[in-house]
Amino acid sequence: MSNSSSFNEFLLLAFADTRELQLLHFSLFLGIYLAAILGNGLIITAVACDHHLHTPMYFFLLSLSVLDLGTISTTVPKSMANSLWDTMAVSYLGCAAQVFFFFFLFSAEFYLLTVMAYDRYVAICRPLHYGTLMGNRACVRMAAAAWASGFLNAVLHTANTFSIPLCQGNVVEQFFCEIPQILKLSCSDAYLREVGLSAVSLFLGFVCFVFIVLSYVQIFTVVLRIPSEQGRHKAFSICLPHLAVVSLFISTVMFAYLKPPSLSSPALDLLLSVLYSLVPPTLNPLLYSMRNKELKDELKKLIQWVQYQHQ
DSSP: OOOGGGSSEEEEOOSOSSHHHHHHHHHHHHHHHHHHHHHHHHHHHHHHHOGGGOSHHHHHHHHHHHHHHHHHHHHHHHHHHHHHTTOOEEEHHHHHHHHHHHHHHHHHHHHHHHHHHHHHHHHHHOGGGHHHHTOHHHHHHHHHHHHHHHHHHHHHHHHHHTTSOBOSOSEESSSSOOHHHHHTTBOTTTTHHHHHHHHHHHHHHHHHHHHHHHHHHHHHHHHTTOSSHHHHHHHHHHHHHHHHHHHHHHHHHHHHHSSOGGGOOHHHHHHHHHHHHHHHHHHHHHHHHHSOHHHHHHHHHHHHHHHHHTO
């Protein structure tokens, strides 16, 4: 039985084995990555530069965009580099770093989406108390709690995963290092510690999911009672982008991790991993800006300013 420390690298799953398809993969991932950088970068810049957007909702949106940029930057650049240089290798430390940062940012994003659901609940259901419950200090504390929870989660899972002896080789059947695929390389029942830790994380995630669902049950109950059509439209424009982002996040993760074992295959796992790791960070800026007039107006101003500077 050999420990994981006996080898210096892991081999990731390649998207293609011909040079033409490798370059196609590189080009597609480059386009997706640039779209994610542009979309999230515009939102970060718009929220940071316009004092009219210095509100709790946009503060959390800025934090979400930072997390999205971090998540996609953890996986995509390495995959692009491997395709460009025709290699599948990732160093042992590089693999551990991918696991840590992806788990950290991914967990923190879900906790932040839960906080954002609470923000929408207070805004719609308890508007008279919004200034008290969602003050600057409270918002910073909630965002910090989401980031800190994700960080602690990542530390525990990464340390536990890489302390498990591996004796099934070093080939990770994924385009980036993730815990389920690394556990497949473990020896006998050594992975059960991580399974127990994962069960705790899943329970916390389920609590967050229930909180989000109950928040939106209350929100829609109140919104449907609003007498004016304009009032209902404004309330929906506030809530629907967040609901769309949450639905996209949860559905892609559920497709990836809760599918029946009989449907599992390396090709399908690879496709689903692309779905949950690349699609949400790329589409979130679009989902948030589609129905948000304030954000759309500010983004238009920002784009016009950039165009003016280059004339």
